Amino acid sequence: MSIAVTTQLICFSVLSLVVIIGALGVVLLESIVYSAFLLCGVFLSIAGLYLLLNASFVAAAQVLVYVGAVNVLIIFAIMLVNKKEDLKPIDNLKSRKIISTAICLTLVSLLIRVDLSKVWVIASPSSSIGEESTFRIGEHLFSDYLLPFEVASVLLLMAMIGAIVLARKDVMNKDIATGLPVDQELIEKTKEPFLIKKN
Numbered sequence: 001m002s003i004a005v006t007t008q009l010i011c012f013s014v015l016s017l018v019v020i021i022g023a024l025g026v027v028l029l030e031s032i033v034y035s036a037f038l039l040c041g042v043f044l045s046i047a048g049l050y051l052l053l054n055a056s057f058v059a060a061a062q063v064l065v066y067v068g069a070v071n072v073l074i075i076f077a078i079m080l081v082n083k084k085e086d087l088k089p090i091d092n093l094k095s096r097k098i099i100s101t102a103i104c105l106t107l108v109s110l111l112i113r114v115d116l117s118k119v120w121v122i123a124s125p126s127s128s129i130g131e132e133s134t135f136r137i138g139e140h141l142f143s144d145y146l147l148p149f150e151v152a153s154v155l156l157l158m159a160m161i162g163a164i165v166l167a168r169k170d171v172m173n174k175d176i177a178t179g180l181p182v183d184q185e186l187i188e189k190t191k192e193p194f195l196i197k198k199n
Contacts, residue, residue: 012052018045032078040071057134073160080164 022042026035043066050059141149 008052011048015045015048015052018042019049033075036071036075036078039074040067043067043071055133057137070156073156077159 019042022038022045025038026042029035029038043062047059047062047067050056050062
């Protein structure tokens, strides 16, 4: 086994481990901010896996689109809507956990079955399309997959607008410095001159 193959195996093992641990952290951690940052690490690790497959354009698109746009949008939305409220108990939480665990285990078992039943063949370097992959991705992105691409962009825009509206509603109802409702703060300010005159 050559040094290059050993290095690739080590990089693949480390990146795969980071993806698995980060994905579990995204799902299991209670802090949504930590989950968002772990999601960023998962996206970067997936970009590294694309680099190992010699898909440099897809890796760059992964970093630019998912890390630079989607994950930053998620973090902004969390910071804007992050309310300091006590979480209310959820009804039938145990049954929901059991159902979600069963669904996840079913999906994992299906993936493992597909992985073990299929014979994976390593492609020869002569059959690689090389730089033509960028042209093919662009052709499919703006022809076959144009509608899902535009729908995803509209959904992201709607999510950002919704986060800003929710954050502005909190600011409009309560003053940030005092925590009092805006109307109550105005009442307190109008009372002050009368109190000074009485004294």
